[in-house]
Amino acid sequence: MGACASAGTHAALGWSLGGEAHVFVADDRFSRDLYHQLTGRDLKTALLTRSLVAVDASSARSVTVLSANGAAPARLTLARFHAGESCGAATAVSELVFAFPAGGGGGRSTPPSHVPVVALLDEQPFAGGAGSPAPALPRAEARDLVNRVAQRAESTSRGPRATLVRPLVVDADQSADAGEVVPIHGGYAVGFRARYATAASDTVLVTGVATTDVSLHELRWVARPRRLALQRGMTSQGIRYSVRGWVTGSGGGTLLLVDQIADVSARGSRATVLDAATRSVVASQPLALRCP
Structure with missing residues (x-):
């Protein structure tokens, strides 16, 4: 899939479904280049009179699809090109459908249905x-771990010392005073969104992502703690982090699925894939992406 590398997109996030993986890339150049590669025609012209164009891509080569089960080969069979705005993104969106080998050629590494996957597009x-x-930790132990990681984050973030407004609960969907613990290979991924009060009566949000053991001896920041000023419970700049899951990395490492939530702009919020070892962003898409 040479168009993927030329457009600077090397991986895509999505879901498994019935022996297939559906992944999405929200990028005009990627969509234009891939459509031209598959058809020899212009995507902009094709989308003038309709919001969706589907292309048989069965001649394209295979890629690797990563999940919590491991890495499995899959072949691109169909590409759907969605016009800008039709999926909740300002850009065109490419929906790539990959089929896993019949008869379980990927072995136990083939993902079951309805789990997150990441497709490596140019390997x-x-x-x-x-x-x-x-x-998995019992809920009380998970809550204790989230709070201890948040306290470590506050002590290492820049700014005056502050006091936790209230103990964090375990809830990946709660915007503040909460966090989550996701079991991964060799430990746990912890995301948190903790409110702190300073001596000057200012309220700040400390948020970040770490991998760690339960004793915090092996704690490592994947998304370094950020201290954000709060006004009426909202941040005027910066993002909140929430860990949603993980998949295995291509070298046996761990890729974390992390929502990056921007208060000031829904379109600024992203669903991202972060390499736990290098902290690099492997894949990213609008958090509000929904294709018909």
Whole structure:
């Protein structure tokens, strides 16, 4: 899939469904280049009279699809090109449908239905298993871990010392005073959104993502803690982090699925894939992306 590399897009986030993986790229150049690669025609012209164009892509080569089960090869069979705004994104969106080998050619690394996946668009296909994640923590222990990581974050973030407004609960959907613990290979991924009060009566939000063991001896920041001023519970700049899951990395590492939520702009919020070891963004798409 040479168009993927030329457009600077190397991976895409999506879901598995019935022996397939559906991944999405919200990018005008990527969509234009891939459509031209598959058809030899112009995408802008094709979308003048309709909001969706589907192309049989069965001649395209295979890629690798990553999930919590491991890495599995899959072949691009269909590409759907959605016009800008039709999926909730300002740009055109490419929906790529990959089929896993019949008969379970990917082995146990083929993902079940309805789990998050990441497709590596410009690497040679390969298969490989994933290490077992750490055991899930009882809710009380998960809550304790979230609070201890948040306290560590406050002590390492820049700014005057502050006091936690209230203990955090375990809730990935709560915008403040909350966090989540996701078991991963070798430990846990922890996201948090903690309000702190300073001596000057200012309220700040401290948010970040870490991987750690339960004792915090192996704590490592994946998204370094940020201290954001709050006004009426909202941040005027910066983002809140929420960990949504993980998939295995191509080298046996861990990729974290992290929502980056911007208070001031819904379109500024992103669903991202972060490499836990390098902190680099592997894939990203608008958080509000919904294609018909």
